[in-house]
Amino acid sequence: MQTKDINENIAWAKINEDVLRSMENPRMGYWVALAACVAMIMCAVLAEIYQYQVGMGPSGLNWPHMWDLYIATFVFWIGMSHSGTLLSAILHIIQADWRKPIYRFAEAMTLFSLMTAGLFPIIHLGRVWNMYWVLPYVSDRGIWPNFRSPLVWDAFAITTYMTSSALFLFIGMIPDLAICRDNARGWRQKLYTVLSLGWQGDDRQWRHFRRIYLMMACFLIPLAVSVHSIVSADFAMSIMPGWHVTTFPPYFVAGALYSGCAAIITLFILLRYFFRFDEYMTIPIMEKTCKLTFAIAMVWTYLNLIEFAATWYGHDPVAKELLIQKFIGPHAPFFWTMLFCGSVLPFTLAFEKLRRHMPTMFVVSLFLNLGMWLERWMIVTPTLSFSHQPFAWDIMWPSMVQWAIVFGSFGWFGMLFLIFVKVFPSVSMYEVKEMVFHRRHYHSDELESKFHRRAGDRQSDADPSREGA
Amino acid sequence: MSGSDINRRDFLKFMGLGGVGAATLSGCDMPTTITLEEGKEKVVAYLAPEEYAIPGIGVTFASTCKQCPSGCGVHGRVREGRVLKLEGNPDALNGKGLCQMGQASLQGHYNPDRITQPMARKGGALEPVTWEEAWKLMKEKASGAAQGRSAWFTGTVSGHQSVLLSALNKAWGSKDHYVYEAINNAVGEAVNKSVLGDAAPAYRLDKAKVVLSFGADFLGTWVSPVHFSREYSKFRTGDRGVLIQVEPKMTLTGGNADLWVAARPGTEGVVALGVANVLLSKNQVDGKQLPQAALDVISQYGVDKVTEISGVPGDTLVRIAKYLNERSPSLVLSGESAHGHANGYQNAMAAMMLNVLLGNVGETIEASNSMAFDELKAKHGNSKAMLDFAAAADAGKYDVVFFTGANPVYTAPDHLAMAEKVAKVPFKVALSMFPDETTMAADLVLPLSSPYEEWGTSVSPYQPTDAAISMSQPLMKPLSAETKSLGDILLSMLKYQGIKDYEGFDDYYAYLRSELDGLPGSVKAGKDGDEFWSAAVQRGVIKVPTKAGSLKVNLGDVSPGGHQSGGDYPMHLIPSSNQTMYDGRNANLPWLQEAPDQITKIFWDSWVEMHPKAAAKLGVKEGDFVRVESDQGAVEAQVYIYKGVHVNAVAIPVGRGHEEYGRYAKGNGVNPLKILSSIVDGKSGELATHATRVRISKVGRSEELPRLGGSEVQVGRRLVNTVSADVFKRTEGA
């Protein structure tokens, strides 16, 4: 059984070779996947063109369902963007070095899910062509956006978060880009030359690099938390039952981390399998990720229960009615599926056997994310269906146009990610080297021995390598 | 970057600067040229405008609404030569306020499906012709008709149109003028006439403290809804009156009742007798007002028997009697759903008996003030006219028939085979605004101008307190130059017939002016011709002196008539009329198609109302299609389930299911009138619209009901709270 996060005897040249190999020579499967993603995007593009020309009608939105899948999926993608930052920044600060082989693709995921999420508020606008009115800019009319509106906060929060995440990803990649530059020819060489910003790996550069990277990490953590809190303000600031909930900011952040971790598990397994990154994306790292996910899932479940209890024992009959409608109303199948996927299914992560079984984890992680997507839908839509005015109660199911655009968003994300893994190193070479170096020379033995001791493995005391040292 | 760079098509405004054409008539200009491309809008210079015609500022002109027979006065807001909005005319009899039909009549005026030129049948199809050709045809076919072989088939007519029509019939030697209204109060009028000696006495809702209504939907379609709504407002304020509605299907009035009682269709008379029985048996009132024959009949209808026949619980009867006894004066009305039976006359008579018993005659039922000018009075429509016409047409009595303001081919039941009978008339002329079913069956179609494009006078059929002639004036220039007013066409026909009296008039306008000039000085109040005319046009009404009438009481037989069992057809069919579609004439107005029915909130389609118990028995839920089958045919529509319809009845609204009548009406819903059985009221000969028995079966299809609104109840939220009348009287009572 593999117990070490990484093989400390791995040769540095092999690391370079393995990672660079993954960026080369896309196989047939890659092109098929890319084509599939583009096809998905085309579905969405066609749907959007239709919706743009005709109006919002074809989306099936109605009075009183002014929002539906677009906003739910927007929140979903925003949520997914959170784990990249979590893994990267928080674990960086607390010096959990097992993040190193997997943070790169997680950060890329952050950026791309933000790029996907950002599309939805735009798509859902009735008059897309005027979307820039949300931004404050000087015009001769002397009018400004409404700074009291959470949607405007969203615009700021998301753009800030996207810029910072992109910078963080890029800065962390500079030493790797230099490695790529040194090994590349043709257009790749030109690209990496520009992008690596003259990285030579000298002391001064490393010193600055460390400092800025740490600063960015410190900056990103509160930013990430605030972004999803602000997104939750879209709902929490409103007066509607089921939206006007005090626990929404932490609830949204927990949900965000949750779906992000689940997505990391999915992509982890895919990359490990297709790029044969078995030596870097090891089972122990997987296990750690799973444990983290489980912890977050429990927090999320707890916050859910709090919300139900607060509503049930609260004084708001309207909110209570809505909760009952969620439990037994027309949305109930989706609601219970969400609770099952979000709160019951994660218990599979508690079992070591299952955690170490990649196909199981792959399927589980997909269902966790399905649960999280349903959660967002169940936040947005039932509230609109059963609000204060009973005359405006209605049930509405999204039309094909909405589904196509949601579907296409996955294609868009997939396409960006596919391009990323072939253009940029999806495992951080220099940091894996650091990790190996650290494990080899500093505390890996201690950690290992502690681990084994804790696990009750008496053999560790008689570890020959320890004696040899 | 500029925010004002929004596409022109985003926001269309018709920045009309003036209208085309000389403003010679009051407010009559051609509409502003409307173009949508920026920079291509035209600004129009008037030739010589009236002083009041300021571009950008609306002017108000008075006219009369013709959307239903009541004929309310309206004010039309005119801007840049277009009439934009109608309001109630405060000077007119029905006063400020207008119902939704009146509001939407504007869409009739601007309807895209209006007939814009004469049409004649050539080789089976109607084809556009010129007016010259149309007149030529008239000369050939119509004028050649032998004495007495022509007839007019119209809706309610009044005023000088009626005068001209009579003159024309006289010239042609024909007495046959059928005045038909599908929604009428003819049975009630017959009873009023026989008992009180006055067909349309004044019902004083404002004076009554209890109103017991047997199916009279006076807020919706009965007689004069706007008038009664205003009275209702007074009835409900101060010492608030009680409204009790007895009917098999909840009408708008029923929806506002304090006590809504579902009686088995056709047993309204029995309920009335039962109430009288309770009143008399408990000696709450003495029966000396009633003849002995009536008392004998009443004594036979004890509470138990009435409950057995009508299904109205005994305690409800006692409760009704209690209200009637404790509060006076009261008023008992009967309407459509009580009248439309083989024993409809008896039902109405029983209701009238209650009025007599409670001493309402003279209190809340007053003699109407008879108008001085008999020839101008409205000719009330009824459905017997249609039955008579069908028989006469079938017998080949006519060579020429003129149709206007009525659509018998649509409203006649299938058993009458009206289309075939109309087809038997060699030459049918339709004077019509719209391509309705009757118009499309005609041989010659003459396009009429809308009520807001023409001069005219009319007199409301129901004039409770005052009498007045309502003025119509054009609110704008005709949309189509080819349309003519009915008055003009009648005048031309008279002139053609060589009637000397009419040769001096260029047009109907000239005729009207001279006629009004000729009114006696008492009416003109000392004003000379022009002054009087402009005052009349300005106010929209001419108040005329009245002769005070008087009422007698001569109660007839009040025995309620038999009740046939349904046999194979266990359910009663209620073809309910409501204010949206009325008798079907409003089906071409999109505003009213989209306006939800007041009770069920369903729009754009027909539906079948069923009681939950009946629905459960049949195994249908809301939105399922059911087949409603009578001995005359079947219709299919979706089910709406609620507790406002009798368990043994289904209600289908009248007015949809047109085969013609323009884009909005065509192919939209079903027409329940088509499957009515051939039953007539025994005494008055009126078509018994509510007497049909049907059976219901599932179709197996289901669809979401086109219905506005989600929850039918407030789910405990205080949106509409209800307080008791006692509280209301304590705090706000007079």
Next chain:
Amino acid sequence: MSLKNILENWSHYRRAHEEGGHHEYEHMWGMAIDLNKCTGCNACSVACYAENNLPTVGKDRMRKGQGLHWLRMERYWDEPDLGGDDKEYQERGGSFLPMMCQHCNAATCEPVCPVAATYHTPDGLNAQVYNRCIGSRYCSNNCPYRLRYFNFYSYYEESWPEPLNMQLNPDLSVRDKGVMEKCTFCIQRIRTGKDAAQREGREVKDGDVVTACAQTCPTEAIVFGDLLDKDAQVTKLWKAQEVELGRAKQDKSDGELRGYRVLEGLNTDPCVMYMDRVREA
């Protein structure tokens, strides 16, 4: 061009905006609706269609919930009568509730609009500026009364085939797809009334401005006017019912008064007062 304007007229953009915070209202347009008189006849709704260029959307779209009806006549059945088998029929008829924009003084729709297309006017109206609207629909989501309607399609050509379009009121725009709209208390009539008063050199008096719904109501159940005008009928009605603006919960001396505002507990402070339906016990 606009950039040029900005540069040329930079000084104007440096100007501070008018002071925020409390300001005196010129008018406070409000309504009183007596549900004792209202018969639910729907004339107000059709009058609103006629006055405000509301499109008819057809059966399918209306059924989907994509219609626009600024003034909708709600109908509720009495609660104990439904569900329970205690009574066989709706013995007390229906409850009718005409709902138009309540013009809340603490409107929930206003703060959430990202582009400030909806705001409060000095007349106490809750305004919707159509050409500023970008169609985020947040306002409608945050309206507890659900009184804001969205143009899901471009209705112009379908709803007003010639010559129906000649009926369109030139005093307000015809809204195109992607724009939120709602009852304006007939702003065009308010404008006209105020202009006329100014032309005559006097203050606006009660009766100068009447909304389309109030004018057509056959039972005069709807009363419209200026709540700041002490002599206005609407003010008297509010006073008689002891309903006041700026109070979430009406503190009435007499518990039997009928006046209330819908969903008062949400503290939206609407300008429309309703008076309870009355039925014999």
Next chain:
Amino acid sequence: MFVSNKFLSKRRGKGVGQGKVSQCLAMFFSVLASVFIVAAAQAEVPNAKPPTGTHSGEDVPQPIEFPHDIHADINGINCMYCHTYARRSKVAGIPPTSKCMGCHSIIATDKPRIKKLTEYWENNETILWNKVHDVPDFVHFTHEKHLQRFVFKNEGMDVANVSEVCAFCHGDVKKMTVAKKVKPLNMGFCVRCHEANDGPSDCWKCHK
């Protein structure tokens, strides 16, 4: 780095940074003020500051090439003599043909343009002018209010000079033959004038 160090050291050392800033601000505002003064001085109408900004006008073809210069400049006819609705309605209005004929049944009847006009009049035909000044459909603009503010209720304003007020938005029509659009008439243009003259800033005053 360099700049900020210097700045910091100065502020710390002598404490005059604030003085410099206030000097800068004072200068900035004096420039602003002079812009205002210059702008204000350009206005000839008392108590009113016209909006600036121009728009290169294109010729608009009209059924009759109406010479504004002859009427308004040479003959000195007041704008409101013909555009008579301006003071009591939203729209200024094109004069009715009857008004033209009031003079031109006698004056200059031999000119080709007048002959054309007479032809229209005699045929009872209305003249369809092409719109020159137009605001978008969602804008509520009323001439009446603007004339009240700048002409009739403006102290020191002589009604005879109304053309100066008209020129705010319509340009110097006196110098034109057929009217051209020379001002942008967009929202920025309107807002500038409203700000300068304390016009209403409520959106619903102008948007409908």
